[in-house]
Amino acid sequence: MKVEAEKVMSPAGSPQVPDPEAMNQMLPLGERRAAIEIENLSKKFDVVAVDGLTLDVMEGELFGLLGPNGAGKTTLINMLCGLTKPTVGTAKVGGYDIIKEIDKVKDQIGVCPQETALFPYLSGRENLDLFGSLYLMPKDALKKRSQELLAGIGLLEDANRRVGKYSGGMKRRLSLICALVHEPEIAFLDEPTVAMDPQSRHAVWGFIRDLTKDGKTVILTTHYMEEAQELCDRVGIIDHGKLIALGTPAELIEKYSAKHLEDVFLQLTGRNIREEL
Amino acid sequence: MKTRRIIAIAKRDLKRTAREPAALFMIFLFPIVFVIAFGGAFGGIGGSSSPTYGVGVVNLDNISTGVATGQQWSSLFVNSLSATKILNVQAYPDNETAQMDLAQGKIQAVMIIPSGFGASCSSFLASPGDASKWVNTTVLLYFDSGSLFATQAISPIFQQVLGTLLDGGQQTVAKPISLSTPSLVNVQKTSAFDYMAPGMFAFASIFMIMIVAQSFALDKENGLLKRIRMTPTSPSEFMMSQVLSNMVTAFIQAAIVFGLVYLMGFRPLVSSITIVLSFGLVLVFSLCNVGFGLITATIAKSSGAATGIAFLFLLPQLFLGTFVGASLSGAAQSASRFVPSFYVTDALTSLLLRGAPMTSPTILLDIAILVVSSVAILIVGILLFGRILRES
Numbered sequence: 001m002k003v004e005a006e007k008v009m010s011p012a013g014s015p016q017v018p019d020p021e022a023m024n025q026m027l028p029l030g031e032r033r034a035a036i037e038i039e040n041l042s043k044k045f046d047v048v049a050v051d052g053l054t055l056d057v058m059e060g061e062l063f064g065l066l067g068p069n070g071a072g073k074t075t076l077i078n079m080l081c082g083l084t085k086p087t088v089g090t091a092k093v094g095g096y097d098i099i100k101e102i103d104k105v106k107d108q109i110g111v112c113p114q115e116t117a118l119f120p121y122l123s124g125r126e127n128l129d130l131f132g133s134l135y136l137m138p139k140d141a142l143k144k145r146s147q148e149l150l151a152g153i154g155l156l157e158d159a160n161r162r163v164g165k166y167s168g169g170m171k172r173r174l175s176l177i178c179a180l181v182h183e184p185e186i187a188f189l190d191e192p193t194v195a196m197d198p199q200s201r202h203a204v205w206g207f208i209r210d211l212t213k214d215g216k217t218v219i220l221t222t223h224y225m226e227e228a229q230e231l232c233d234r235v236g237i238i239d240h241g242k243l244i245a246l247g248t249p250a251e252l253i254e255k256y257s258a259k260h261l262e263d264v265f266l267q268l269t270g271r272n273i274r275e276e277l
Numbered sequence: 278m279k280t281r282r283i284i285a286i287a288k289r290d291l292k293r294t295a296r297e298p299a300a301l302f303m304i305f306l307f308p309i310v311f312v313i314a315f316g317g318a319f320g321g322i323g324g325s326s327s328p329t330y331g332v333g334v335v336n337l338d339n340i341s342t343g344v345a346t347g348q349q350w351s352s353l354f355v356n357s358l359s360a361t362k363i364l365n366v367q368a369y370p371d372n373e374t375a376q377m378d379l380a381q382g383k384i385q386a387v388m389i390i391p392s393g394f395g396a397s398c399s400s401f402l403a404s405p406g407d408a409s410k411w412v413n414t415t416v417l418l419y420f421d422s423g424s425l426f427a428t429q430a431i432s433p434i435f436q437q438v439l440g441t442l443l444d445g446g447q448q449t450v451a452k453p454i455s456l457s458t459p460s461l462v463n464v465q466k467t468s469a470f471d472y473m474a475p476g477m478f479a480f481a482s483i484f485m486i487m488i489v490a491q492s493f494a495l496d497k498e499n500g501l502l503k504r505i506r507m508t509p510t511s512p513s514e515f516m517m518s519q520v521l522s523n524m525v526t527a528f529i530q531a532a533i534v535f536g537l538v539y540l541m542g543f544r545p546l547v548s549s550i551t552i553v554l555s556f557g558l559v560l561v562f563s564l565c566n567v568g569f570g571l572i573t574a575t576i577a578k579s580s581g582a583a584t585g586i587a588f589l590f591l592l593p594q595l596f597l598g599t600f601v602g603a604s605l606s607g608a609a610q611s612a613s614r615f616v617p618s619f620y621v622t623d624a625l626t627s628l629l630l631r632g633a634p635m636t637s638p639t640i641l642l643d644i645a646i647l648v649v650s651s652v653a654i655l656i657v658g659i660l661l662f663g664r665i666l667r668e669s
């Protein structure tokens with residue numbers, strides 16, 4: 001069902017043209033524009049890490065990318081971020097081609113990598129300042145944004161401490177806001193809550209939800225199925241580089257007659273332990 | 278290329294250097310400890326107790342000529358050498374006896390004053406501007422090849438004293454009497470420390486190889502390079518920031534070393550332009566060390582391995598190219614021509630110690646080799662590490 005953009009009247013009675021972006025966010029997920037368009041994307045190292053993957057992620061969607069270790073999730077994100085070139089296939093991120101227009105892609109995205117890659121000898125605030133500067137944010141805006149993010153993620157009191165002195169959970173939270181300091185339209189969050197205590201995890205969940213409320217698109221990879229079930233609009237399960245299931249958590253649970261998303265995951269990917277080498 | 282990105286990353290590197298105890302020690306504290314230790318050991322502390330070096334003088338002019346002026350000139354020269362208080366001048370009746378003492382290590386150098394020495398001096402004094410009327414002679418020198426002091430210190434002192442004798446130290450380029458060392462000494466009193474001081478600039482800077490290699494390898498290990506690559510920062514912006522931050526570090530390091538050696542008695546009698554040029558040479562040399570650091574980080578699989586591999590580049594530079602090299606064998610001294618640190622040390626020694634003009638062919642050649650080799654090594658380092666950066 002397409003929702004037509006309607007003319008609305010301002011209080012003064014003059015016609016107002018609605019913001020197309022805002023209108024797009026009001027549409028049901030399936031009818032929004034695609035923020036990420038992946039078509040037949042493959043990456044071969046010694047083995048095939050991603051195998052002919054086709055997928056659209058819509059604007060403002062919180063999309064969960066699930067899969068066992070070595071399934072190809074991080075390789076897929078690396079290709080979408082321009083770190084790795086695909087062997088075959090194409091993708092567009094924010095409307096830009098990941099091969100031909102990677103500089104424009106990088107301006108659109110924020111990436112929170114799997115490892116807590118922060119500068120330990122800088123304070124939390126200095127880390128944010130550095131990342132904001134790399135995106136050429138105006139200094140005043142950067143200062144204001146850093147303050148908001150530090151307060152939002154519960155790190156304001158420790159903002160001037162060196163990151164080397166932070167706990168693991170604090171580093172993960174800081175890593176997350178460093179990826180978002182420049183207010184990217186699309187965020188790739190690679191296991192952002194790994195090794196966090198429940199309090200921190202719930203704080204991060206709230207933070208991620210707020211992102212989508214602001215119309216941002218989020219790609220979330222996680223091994224915590226309850227996290228995916230709780231947060232994601234849709235999830236895609238990848239194994240051996242192929243997309244083997246796609247839908248809302250509720251649809252997948254119903255389709256596979258499971259109690260939880262974790263049961264679906266285990267049904268589809270098996271119970272054998274995987275190790276990522 | 279965006280300047281703001283370059284400055285942001287360079288500031289990060291400088292903060293790391295200032296905040297990481299290991300980097301701070303290697304870059305700044307180590308040179309301080311090292312300069313004080315060497316200064317104390319080689320006469321930089323307590324200027325009045327500088328060591329003296331035994332020099333045997335065979336005055337053929339005194340013996341063979343009956344001309345009164347000739348005797349006066351050679352005696353004056355020998356007395357002037359004794360007056361430096363650094364040289365312990367001993368008269369020998371003939372070359373054979375002097376050579377015997379030199380071979381036995383009783384003295385560190387032998388100087389043969391030729392028979393026409395006095396006539397040369399007189400001819401120069403009579404027509405200082407007309408070389409065609411000069412009587413040209415050569416003072417023969419024999420040094421103990423194993424003595425750092427003899428090979429480095431004595432010849433410039435001879436040159437200095439001879440210059441003072443002939444033209445009051447005005448550094449007239451041409452003279453009728455030649456020595457094996459072409460440059461002149463501008464210092465009145467020279468200790469072994471003075472001869473080491475120019476090498477200390479290079480010595481301190483060389484340790485940047487290890488710091489650069491460790492920091493890059495650590496950033497690679499911790500996923501920081503990958504994270505920077507996820508931002509719009511280009512590899513050229515990143516590399517430029519590294520060059521900038523390391524040049525700032527090298528400048529601060531050179532300023533610390535200069536301040537310390539000055540406090541310990543090193544007084545280069547040169548213009549401020551020469552000192553600025555000297556700092557410039559140290560900065561150029563730092564590019565070479567950044568290049569070696571990048572090559573090391575490319576090879577190393579971890580920051581620990583980077584420390585070990587850095588020594589492959591660091592030790593030859595230290596032992597062949599800085600002041601330590603003067604006491605090495607002939608073969609090792611020939612090998613020193615292949616390390617960039619030799620050229621920066623040689624140029625700094627000529628500029629700061631011998632007072633040679635910047636336009637002297639020796640210095641120009643040193644600078645040319647230093648610039649070309651440093652830029653080439655930096656480019657190789659950037660190309661190799663750039664590949665790692667793209668693959669990280």
